[in-house]
Amino acid sequence: xxxxxxxxxxxxxxxxxxxxxxxxxxxxxxxxxxxxxxxxxxxxxxxxxxxxxxxxxxxxxxxxxxxxxxxxxxxxxxxxxxxxxxxxxxxxxxxxxxxxxxxxxxxxxxxxxxxxxxxxxxxxxxxxxxxxxxxxxxxxxxxxxxxxxxxxxxxxxxxxxxxxxxxxxxxxxxxxxxxxxxxxxxxxxxxxxxxxxxxxxxxxxxxxxxxxxxxxxxxxxxxxxxxxxxxxxxxxxxxxxxxxxxxxxxxxxxxxxxxxxxxxxxxxxxxxxxxxxxxxxxxxxxxxxxxxxxxxxxxxxxxxxxxxxxxxxxxxxxxxxxxxxxxxxxxxxxxxxxxxxxxxxxxxxxxxxxxxxxxxxxxxxxxxxxxxxxxxxxxxxxxxxxxxxxxxxxxxxxxxxxxxxxxxxxxxxxxxxxxxxxxxxxxxxxxxxxxxxxxxxxxxxxxxxxxxxxxxxxxxxxxxxxxxxxxxxxxxxxxxxxxxxxxxxxxxxxxxxxxxxxxxxxxxxxxxxxxxxxxxxxxxxxxxxxxxxxxxxxxxxxxxxxxxxxxxxxxxxxxxxxxxxxxxxxxxxxxxxxxxxxxxxxxxxxxxxxxxxxxxxxxxxxxxxxxxxxxxxxxxxxxxxxxxxxxxxxxxxxxxxxxxxxxxxxxxxxxxxxxxxxxxxxxxxxxxxxxxxxxxxxxxxxxxxxxxxxxxxxxxxxxxxxxxxxxxxxxxxxxxxxxxxxxxxxxxx
Amino acid sequence: xxxxxxxxxxxxxxxxxxxxxxxxxxxxxxxxxxxxxxxxxxxxxxxxxxxxxxxxxxxxxxxxxxxxxxxxxxxxxxxxxxxxxxxxxxxxxxxxxxxxxxxxxxxxxxxxxxxxxxxxxxxxxxxxxxxxxxxxxxxxxxxxxxxxxxxxxxxxxxxxxxxxxxxxxxxxxxxxxxxxxxxxxxxxxxxxxxxxxxxxxxxxxxxxxxxxxxxxxxxxxxxxxxxxxxxxxx
Numbered sequence: 009x010x011x012x013x014x015x016x017x018x019x020x021x022x023x024x025x026x027x028x029x030x031x032x033x034x035x036x037x038x039x040x041x042x043x044x045x046x047x048x049x050x051x052x053x054x055x056x057x058x059x060x061x062x063x064x065x066x067x068x069x070x071x072x073x074x075x076x077x078x079x080x081x082x083x084x085x086x087x088x089x090x091x092x093x094x095x096x097x098x099x100x101x102x103x104x105x106x107x108x109x110x111x112x113x114x115x116x117x118x119x120x121x122x123x124x125x126x127x128x129x130x131x132x133x134x135x136x137x138x139x140x141x142x143x144x145x146x147x148x149x150x151x152x153x154x155x156x157x158x159x160x161x162x163x164x165x166x167x168x169x170x171x172x173x174x175x176x177x178x179x180x181x182x183x184x185x186x187x188x189x190x191x192x193x194x195x196x197x198x199x200x201x202x203x204x205x206x207x208x209x210x211x212x213x214x215x216x217x218x219x220x221x222x223x224x225x226x227x228x229x230x231x232x233x234x235x236x237x238x239x240x241x242x243x244x245x246x247x248x249x250x251x252x253x254x255x256x257x258x259x260x261x262x263x264x265x266x267x268x269x270x271x272x273x274x275x276x277x278x279x280x281x282x283x284x285x286x287x288x289x290x291x292x293x294x295x296x297x298x299x300x301x302x303x304x305x306x307x308x309x310x311x312x313x314x315x316x317x318x319x320x321x322x323x324x325x326x327x328x329x330x331x332x333x334x335x336x337x338x339x340x341x342x343x344x345x346x347x348x349x350x351x352x353x354x355x356x357x358x359x360x361x362x363x364x365x366x367x368x369x370x371x372x373x374x375x376x377x378x379x380x381x382x383x384x385x386x387x388x389x390x391x392x393x394x395x396x397x398x399x400x401x402x403x404x405x406x407x408x409x410x411x412x413x414x415x416x417x418x419x420x421x422x423x424x425x426x427x428x429x430x431x432x433x434x435x436x437x438x439x440x441x442x443x444x445x446x447x448x449x450x451x452x453x454x455x456x457x458x459x460x461x462x463x464x465x466x467x468x469x470x471x472x473x474x475x476x477x478x479x480x481x482x483x484x485x486x487x488x489x490x491x492x493x494x495x496x497x498x499x500x501x502x503x504x505x506x507x508x509x510x511x512x513x514x515x516x517x518x519x520x521x522x523x524x525x526x527x528x529x530x531x532x533x534x535x536x537x538x539x540x541x542x543x544x545x546x547x548x549x550x551x552x553x554x555x556x557x558x559x560x561x562x563x564x565x566x567x568x569x570x571x572x573x574x575x576x577x578x579x580x581x582x583x584x585x586x587x588x589x590x591x592x593x594x595x596x597x598x599x600x601x602x603x604x605x606x607x608x609x610x611x612x613x614x615x616x617x618x619x620x621x622x623x624x625x626x627x628x629x630x631x632x633x634x635x636x637x638x639x640x641x642x643x644x645x646x647x648x649x650x651x652x653x654x655x656x657x658x659x660x661x662x663x664x665x666x667x668x669x670x671x672x673x674x675x676x677x678x679x680x681x682x683x684x685x686x687x688x689x690x691x692x693x694x695x696x697x698x699x700x701x702x703x704x705x706x707x708x709x710x711x712x713x714x715x716x717x718x719x720x721x722x723x724x725x726x727x728x729x730x731x732x733x734x735x736x737x738x739x740x741x
Numbered sequence: 742x743x744x745x746x747x748x749x750x751x752x753x754x755x756x757x758x759x760x761x762x763x764x765x766x767x768x769x770x771x772x773x774x775x776x777x778x779x780x781x782x783x784x785x786x787x788x789x790x791x792x793x794x795x796x797x798x799x800x801x802x803x804x805x806x807x808x809x810x811x812x813x814x815x816x817x818x819x820x821x822x823x824x825x826x827x828x829x830x831x832x833x834x835x836x837x838x839x840x841x842x843x844x845x846x847x848x849x850x851x852x853x854x855x856x857x858x859x860x861x862x863x864x865x866x867x868x869x870x871x872x873x874x875x876x877x878x879x880x881x882x883x884x885x886x887x888x889x890x891x892x893x894x895x896x897x898x899x900x901x902x903x904x905x906x907x908x909x910x911x912x913x914x915x916x917x918x919x920x921x922x923x924x925x926x927x928x929x930x931x932x933x934x935x936x937x938x939x940x941x942x943x944x945x946x947x948x949x950x951x952x953x954x955x956x957x958x959x960x961x962x963x964x965x966x967x968x969x970x971x972x973x974x975x
Contacts, residue, residue, distance in 0.1 A: 154849075157849075157850050158850075161791070161850060161852075161881070161883075162751070162753075162791040162794060162795075163753070164753025164754070164790060164791075247794070248794060249750065249751050249791065249796065252750075252751055252753065252791070253750055253751070340750070341750050423852075424849075424850075424851060424852055424853055425849050425850045425851070425852070426850075427850070427852045427881040428852055428881075429852060429879045429881060429938070429941045429947070430753055430754060430757065430789075430881065430941070431756075431757060432757045432760065432761065432940065432941050432943065432944075432947060434947065435946050435947060437948075447944075447946060447947075449760070563946060564946065
């Protein structure tokens with residue numbers, strides 16, 4: 009075996025891939041080329057197992073300006089303004105080093121938005137941990153929240169929405185997904201395809217050091233607890249000050265009009281940025297590693313090429329402007345240097361100390377060979393669809409337990425640690441409504457809304473339906489604040505794709521996302537796949553997470569989730585039949601993740617959302633909140649706890665009292681409104697063929713719920729006690 | 742009235758301050774951290790953020806920037822200076838205000854709305870308000886627990902954290918500041934530091950517009966001096 013060949017195993021390239029690389033090159037690779045290919049052909053960079061399925065996601069729409077394949081998706085807003093957004097995972101680094109792993113996750117996604125020429129205006133995060141009664145899970149949760157808080161606050165981008173859920177299947181393998189939303193002038197949108205041979209290639213931002221080397225490969229394998237120390241060097245360290253300066257300097261650089269293309273350096277560092285930019289533009293690129301500003305001496309060419317040091321951007325700049333761009337970055341206290349140039353042809357040439365260490369077509373690196381893994385439904389799936397016989401729980405106790413469960417409980421103790429008011433846009437802060445609302449001073453009175461959803465528990469029981477439910481719920485969340493969807497970015501978190509059951513779940517989830525987004529006409533403009541989320545308890549729950557961005561025509565016409573006034577009518581919009589199958593009630597109260605989740609009827613769902621959205625925009629509603637985990641009872645209790653106003657309500661009957669109260673089904677929204685608006689709501693709903701059921705009235709200091717046709721209050725609790733249960737995360741994170 | 746907003750590396754509220762000042766009709770402009778001359782300005786704001794990443798200690802590095810020499814002379818000449826959040830920390834580090842700031846008592850960053858009571862109306866930001874008036878303003882900081890020096894003149898306390906009805910209560914104090922102090926001024930009263938963000942409370946849509954009168958105080962400073970001059974003449 010040759011030395012290079014022997015290294016291919018160590019470098020993370022399987023022997024079939026090695027043969028493919030030789031075939032593409034027409035010769036055996038040099039050592040550096042092999043290392044570059046190993047990084048670029050990792051699952052994390054190459055999307056080798058997911059690419060063919062991701063094509064199923066609808067990415068077209070009348071507003072779409074840039075779709076998947078770019079650093080972030082971009083949709084048109086109005087008057088020359090566009091909104092860019094993208095979600096990404098930082099799961100593996102966060103498992104090893106929760107603080108820096110999460111912090112650099114924020115930094116990375118912000119740079120993706122920046123690379124589009126957009127100013128980051130909002131962050132959203134979706135977190136999953138093991139149960140928080142476990143000190144190890146608590147340590148991870150605290151570290152991740154502190155890391156997000158440290159980085160996001162320091163760069164002055166508000167964290168406006170997010171979710172947090174716990175389940176034993178995330179023990180040891182937390183999920184940290186972060187989305188960023190940015191605003192850009194259409195004419196200043198940046199390109200990520202290098203062009204114009206002769207242009208200078210500028211590396212700007214922080215200096216390059218030895219951190220994060222091998223990060224891409226590391227994120228493409230399972231974590232091994234016995235080699236914790238080795239993994240630690242693969243975690244990058246963030247420098248939020250440099251991140252903040254990079255935002256201002258890069259936006260200023262783009263305003264000069266001299267930047268041909270730009271991309272951030274993430275996984276596989278300079279190797280990835282250079283090869284992707286060249287490949288996208290169909291040009292070649294020469295890079296001289298001697299010109300790269302280094303943080304430490306003695307770095308080898310391979311280390312410089314594969315370093316994942318944070319806060320760096322690669323820019324292709326008109327040659328006559330290169331000096332000015334370099335000094336612009338230096339004025340902001342950042343390092344910058346011309347490290348190469350764009351060449352005709354398609355070859356990426358890398359030199360170090362005058363020697364060519366790599367010379368290969370950029371496409372060889374940028375287009376990793378596709379792999380189609382085997383897929384097989386889990387053998388026990390049908391058995392898990394059977395709901396075990398459970399007695400009816402005491403409704404008061406069940407309600408309190410559900411409200412106190414971390415997946416349901418108020419995330420206020422988390423949100424409070426994030427600056428959510430900087431940039432003075434936040435009209436609806438995190439947790440106050442189903443989605444965050446941001447005013448847009450650039451195009452008044454328009455506003456943006458953002459919501460984030462994903463339910464691994466549902467997806468574990470039916471990944472196709474679970475993924476559809478995530479899309480449906482995000483759209484419902486937007487409707488509750490009066491917003492219409494503009495687009496989706498997704499993060500798909502799964503276990504080892506070599507496991508046929510894991511890959512089957514992935515395939516089903518993508519199909520579910522595609523079907524739901526297609527039918528609701530919401531383009532998926534970008535996203536990210538994270539495999540190998542596995543720990544000693546096995547693969548994580550299959551967890552597709554959806555961040556949906558929407559717009560409102562008038563920021564003054566929006567709505568929160570809490571009951572705001574006593575004496576309002578409380579009504580249910582939509583009347584699907586709730587079921588205990590796959591419900592949070594079964595999971596939280598009876599410890600059973602069982603039953604087949606109800607599917608969402610997307611045509612009916614669309615009508616329900618149209619009614620709610622219009623009612624909000626007309627200003628008829630005082631609150632709107634969609635029924636999710638814990639069903640109607642939890643939705644009513646949450647509205648009461650959020651607003652500090654009680655409610656007396658009679659909920660529609662089901663075959664059991666617990667099913668009527670806690671049964672779940674999509675397409676139901678709890679609203680409160682004054683008497684004089686009820687007539688308007690019901691006639692609007694009638695026009696759409698959507699049932700509206702009056703449940704009761706707000707007021708008092710208790711939440712009292714009865715089930716139609718049954719005697720007495722099933723639930724009778726003071727709002728004070730519900731609030732206390734709802735605040736169970738206080739002190740935990 | 743020309744109000745300068747200093748941009749340090751790592752300032753995050755500079756753009757918010759500029760926007761809010763323009764909203765209340767002030768002529769607002771950026772002042773780069775290397776600036777050594779503030780002539781022509783009527784007031785200066787040191788905005789919030791994480792100047793120099795707050796890497797050594799909040800505000801410690803910024804306090805030693807060239808622009809701070811200019812701010813010092815500007816203040817000595819009686820110019821109005823307002824430090825908000827990190828700007829307050831910088832003024833403390835620069836010795837332009839008395840006292841020191843330490844980490845929040847809870848040990849975590851806190852972002853929420855608070856109420857503050859106006860304690861002194863003899864400053865350039867509070868001169869249009871009544872003493873005892875209660876304002877709702879957002880805070881967002883990790884190091885906001887203010888420790889006054891021994892024997893701080895109570896007339897130098899500009900704001901205290903309170904509840905909605907103006908009562909001083911521990912639960913209304915977001916960071917454990919001694920004596921619930923949320924803002925102070927120098928002995929002359931022309932340099933003010935405050936932890937809450939008035940620029941973030943400039944529209945009821947954002948939850949409060951109580952920051953507007955504070956910024957308007959700066960904008961209308963010339964009428965204040967006219968008033969003062971008129972007062973002396975009588």
